[in-house]
Amino acid sequence: MRIFAHEVKGHEGSTISVSGWVHRIRELGQVNFILLRDRSGIVQLVMDEKPGFTQESVITAFGTVRKNGKAPGGFELQVSNIQVLAEAAPDLPIPVNQDPGNLSLDAILDHRIISLRIPKIQNIFKLQAGIVQYFGDHMRGEDFIEIKSSKLIGSGTEGGTGLFTVEYFDRKVFLAQSPQFYKQAMVASGMERVFEIGAAYRAEKHETPRHLNEYISLDVEMGFIDSEHDLMDLEMRILTSIFNRVREEQQDVLRLFDASVPEESALDNTPRISHDEGKEIISKRTGKRVFEINPEGERVLCDWAMEEYGVELIFVHSFPRKKRPFYTYPEGQKTKSFDLMFRGLEITTGGKRINEYDMLLENLPKFGLTEEGLSDYCTIFKYGCPPHGGFAIGLERLTQKILGLANVKEASLFPRDRRRVRP
Amino acid sequence: MRIFAHEVKGHEGSTISVSGWVHRIRELGQVNFILLRDRSGIVQLVMDEKPGFTQESVITAFGTVRKNGKAPGGFELQVSNIQVLAEAAPDLPIPVNQDPGNLSLDAILDHRIISLRIPKIQNIFKLQAGIVQYFGDHMRGEDFIEIKSSKLIGSGTEGGTGLFTVEYFDRKVFLAQSPQFYKQAMVASGMERVFEIGAAYRAEKHETPRHLNEYISLDVEMGFIDSEHDLMDLEMRILTSIFNRVREEQQDVLRLFDASVPEESALDNTPRISHDEGKEIISKRTGKRVFEINPEGERVLCDWAMEEYGVELIFVHSFPRKKRPFYTYPEGQKTKSFDLMFRGLEITTGGKRINEYDMLLENLPKFGLTEEGLSDYCTIFKYGCPPHGGFAIGLERLTQKILGLANVKEASLFPRDRRRVRP
Numbered sequence: 001m002r003i004f005a006h007e008v009k010g011h012e013g014s015t016i017s018v019s020g021w022v023h024r025i026r027e028l029g030q031v032n033f034i035l036l037r038d039r040s041g042i043v044q045l046v047m048d049e050k051p052g053f054t055q056e057s058v059i060t061a062f063g064t065v066r067k068n069g070k071a072p073g074g075f076e077l078q079v080s081n082i083q084v085l086a087e088a089a090p091d092l093p094i095p096v097n098q099d100p101g102n103l104s105l106d107a108i109l110d111h112r113i114i115s116l117r118i119p120k121i122q123n124i125f126k127l128q129a130g131i132v133q134y135f136g137d138h139m140r141g142e143d144f145i146e147i148k149s150s151k152l153i154g155s156g157t158e159g160g161t162g163l164f165t166v167e168y169f170d171r172k173v174f175l176a177q178s179p180q181f182y183k184q185a186m187v188a189s190g191m192e193r194v195f196e197i198g199a200a201y202r203a204e205k206h207e208t209p210r211h212l213n214e215y216i217s218l219d220v221e222m223g224f225i226d227s228e229h230d231l232m233d234l235e236m237r238i239l240t241s242i243f244n245r246v247r248e249e250q251q252d253v254l255r256l257f258d259a260s261v262p263e264e265s266a267l268d269n270t271p272r273i274s275h276d277e278g279k280e281i282i283s284k285r286t287g288k289r290v291f292e293i294n295p296e297g298e299r300v301l302c303d304w305a306m307e308e309y310g311v312e313l314i315f316v317h318s319f320p321r322k323k324r325p326f327y328t329y330p331e332g333q334k335t336k337s338f339d340l341m342f343r344g345l346e347i348t349t350g351g352k353r354i355n356e357y358d359m360l361l362e363n364l365p366k367f368g369l370t371e372e373g374l375s376d377y378c379t380i381f382k383y384g385c386p387p388h389g390g391f392a393i394g395l396e397r398l399t400q401k402i403l404g405l406a407n408v409k410e411a412s413l414f415p416r417d418r419r420r421v422r423p
Numbered sequence: 424m425r426i427f428a429h430e431v432k433g434h435e436g437s438t439i440s441v442s443g444w445v446h447r448i449r450e451l452g453q454v455n456f457i458l459l460r461d462r463s464g465i466v467q468l469v470m471d472e473k474p475g476f477t478q479e480s481v482i483t484a485f486g487t488v489r490k491n492g493k494a495p496g497g498f499e500l501q502v503s504n505i506q507v508l509a510e511a512a513p514d515l516p517i518p519v520n521q522d523p524g525n526l527s528l529d530a531i532l533d534h535r536i537i538s539l540r541i542p543k544i545q546n547i548f549k550l551q552a553g554i555v556q557y558f559g560d561h562m563r564g565e566d567f568i569e570i571k572s573s574k575l576i577g578s579g580t581e582g583g584t585g586l587f588t589v590e591y592f593d594r595k596v597f598l599a600q601s602p603q604f605y606k607q608a609m610v611a612s613g614m615e616r617v618f619e620i621g622a623a624y625r626a627e628k629h630e631t632p633r634h635l636n637e638y639i640s641l642d643v644e645m646g647f648i649d650s651e652h653d654l655m656d657l658e659m660r661i662l663t664s665i666f667n668r669v670r671e672e673q674q675d676v677l678r679l680f681d682a683s684v685p686e687e688s689a690l691d692n693t694p695r696i697s698h699d700e701g702k703e704i705i706s707k708r709t710g711k712r713v714f715e716i717n718p719e720g721e722r723v724l725c726d727w728a729m730e731e732y733g734v735e736l737i738f739v740h741s742f743p744r745k746k747r748p749f750y751t752y753p754e755g756q757k758t759k760s761f762d763l764m765f766r767g768l769e770i771t772t773g774g775k776r777i778n779e780y781d782m783l784l785e786n787l788p789k790f791g792l793t794e795e796g797l798s799d800y801c802t803i804f805k806y807g808c809p810p811h812g813g814f815a816i817g818l819e820r821l822t823q824k825i826l827g828l829a830n831v832k833e834a835s836l837f838p839r840d841r842r843r844v845r846p
Binding site for chain 1: 510
């Protein structure tokens, strides 16, 4: 019967077996110590004979559990027998049993198959799996239905730039840059409240610590809203729920990264400022003239929110019309849209959408679009669509900011950028 | 305060409001009846004046709740005021308030934006959202971690055929036909147990009721298994969990489709036969010579399982080597692999994988592959990978078979086939 590393302490005096990867070998001659890693943690094995296997080999060790205050967890296994399930080659390209802080990002990503074995790195994705779970749980708790929309779209509806082309039999299609139109279609279909956890694709040639060409978008769309503030309220409930569960259920991961999540009491103070107010604050604090809120501005606004409201998040709303897509609900020369910044980084874009067919038709030409070119989309509104809106949270950015990672690529299992399409 | 259709009965005598889509209008002159549809169901509105709006318009109705045994749910709203939130054009391309049984599949899919409003059709996707939820819940309950792997792969590793090409900046990449290599990489990384809910792409020119070119794959991979029977055991636990929750939580949907799910007591009898035994059974029952188990054969085997074991599922294992991919664990001329058929349709392919580096290297040339061409994949095994295996369940096929839908495309929100890339 296999026992996990973290359960060994409950079996003092018993004969058990453990299975996992050989994390570290320390040969002292008379006695040899092995750290064995499994999905629950690390346990120390003590062997009299010389270990005849390499680091990272997969083994099953049989033996007796005994107390040892110096062993990880306070107990160790005195080995009676070893079975090697898979021998590892001795030329590991990067070290697995050290802090990855000494490795470059390129080394970590070029050797992704191996770097994911490093416990600290693997824990990023345990946290990320938690975020996905907590998000879904919260949405279902508010009666949202999960949808799975197609990522292959026949026309580049949000604008032809920034789309990857797919050779689809005898024609070309595109990879969707968001499930925007599909989630709106589902709200209008009568589902009213939908969410999607899926891939989004951006064919943009950026090379920054905040961009990925393929990422996971946590998408939300909600019918019968009064204004975009209903959406900001909803997002705060979602994030509160995610942060609370991360704090409760992912303590180990937070500790590894010396990280924490905002407290509920602070979140309640999250300020909501207009785009114009945002520019003014940035201008005052930097002494520069501000034309738009760029990454530096996002950091300034988060600093301001922390100083003024004691919270690491800030909503910016009322973006100018020309800075938002055609489907954004206008309000004079502004829009009923918003961004949310967290720890200096935009993690959400959202807003109320145009739901009136006539207003949509009037708006299209201003963006160089036609009803013919967007016929499926326009059908959504031609036959009755309630007031609605939504937003999307970037999963990797949220993960990055919770753990304080320097680059968003660290928060993607197999990141894709302009140069990187493997492993 | 908005009240939902299904809550109206609890508000007799009160003045409330309801919001939704105008499902049906019956004008009798003195008195007019409206059926209003919201995400919870349908409620009857009674108006004295002539309704000044079209079917499918989105309205909010204010009024008083009163008892009426003839109204849906036994209560109706005597309307005092109506607010039209969005007017629908009067030329609906397909009827929304009738049984979709009279519509062709092409009509349903060409007008997908509208056909998703048909309550019976929309309910397919409420059930599907449930399956996704129950699957995730079950996997987490067995300590599996959810992963999100890239769908853009640098080389066509499972064989160059059947892959869609993507123009990725100045090179070509492919859409992944499964997360196979990534889930194996994550098992070998030490996560041991992973699952993924994600899109899979097959560039195959089939035109059948059982194929989609883009579908959602419920993927599972598990380390430290003894044999492929551990995987079949796991899959039965997953399906039992899904079927039980569908039966408990999706009664309304099952009733609409006059459908049911297998009982736990029957599932426990699910037979496991070898590929050779399967061919023999098909041959005996059809009187034909059988070279492989084709769709007709899958139906015959499910009939046989029902007659012999009283269950609508059957595992077929020990497929010949040449019928399985290179990574399948061999056993003489057979493999430790399996399919699961449910109600006449294959819904799962799975098996134990080769985890020994030497065995893998020996196997590659037999499939025309090289270590150089698969270097990232081979790295997984070069540095220690435990015995493992996994499988994938096709979400749309499972949905289709639970509800008895004639075509798998009915179980995809926005299906993609050779001709269809919209809406």
